[in-house]
Amino acid sequence: MSIDVERPGQAVELAELYAAHRLALVRLAVLLVDDLASAEDVVQDAFTALARRRNGLRDPSAAVGYLRVSVVNGARSMLRRRRTVRGYTPPRSVETAGPEDRVVVAEEHREVLEAVRSLAPRQREVLTLRYWSGLSEAEIAETLEISPGTVKSTASRALDALERIIEEKGGRS
Numbered sequence: 269m270s271i272d273v274e275r276p277g278q279a280v281e282l283a284e285l286y287a288a289h290r291l292a293l294v295r296l297a298v299l300l301v302d303d304l305a306s307a308e309d310v311v312q313d314a315f316t317a318l319a320r321r322r323n324g325l326r327d328p329s330a331a332v333g334y335l336r337v338s339v340v341n342g343a344r345s346m347l348r349r350r351r352t353v354r355g356y357t358p359p360r361s362v363e364t365a366g367p368e369d370r371v372v373v374a375e376e377h378r379e380v381l382e383a384v385r386s387l388a389p390r391q392r393e394v395l396t397l398r399y400w401s402g403l404s405e406a407e408i409a410e411t412l413e414i415s416p417g418t419v420k421s422t423a424s425r426a427l428d429a430l431e432r433i434i435e436e437k438g439g440r441s
Contacts, residue, residue, distance in 0.1 A: 286315055289332055292401065293339050299396040300343035302385065310346060314338035336401075336411050340393060347389065383433040391426035394419055 290311060297307030314335050384392055390412075397408045398419075405423075409416045 282315070282319055285318075285331060285335075289335060290315075293335060296336070296396065296401050297339050297343050299384075299400055300340065300393060301346050306346055307343075310339055310342035313342050333407075333410065336403075336407075337413070340397075340411055344389070379434060379437060380430070383430050383437070386433060387426055387429055391422055391429065394422045395426050395430075398423060 293311045293314065294304075294307050297310045298304055301307050301310065317338055318331060318335060384395060387395070393412060394408060397403045397411060398405075403411065405416045405419045408419045412419070414422075
């Protein structure tokens, strides 16, 4: 199946787009929904939606941006569904990493990821898009459909909150 995503003078196949961007989008979704299977579902839904509206894109070169926005929105929807399903049930406890995981991931990284998980959803989304996906403030603003100023202030507050969380945990040890 071909989708008219223009590079200088050539169309990109949907399969080529999938091969080139799927892994990065799954990584983004994993950080947002914290579950590999759900993240893969979100990314698959984004590509399915793109395939359905391949003639409906006003700017075919914006397919990657469309996919990124679709993944973020899909992750938000999944998190809303989870919250509804859980109702008043306390959230499940986070399982500690197994010995093989501790070898692969340094203790500092685990603490940072744990602190990131405790942030508000919007703060987590902004930091994930900025530092994991490497997007600019303008790209983040477009993806999350917020202003660039909101991206800056949210990132600043999120970093301050991360610093406080990590210092508090370090002070208790």
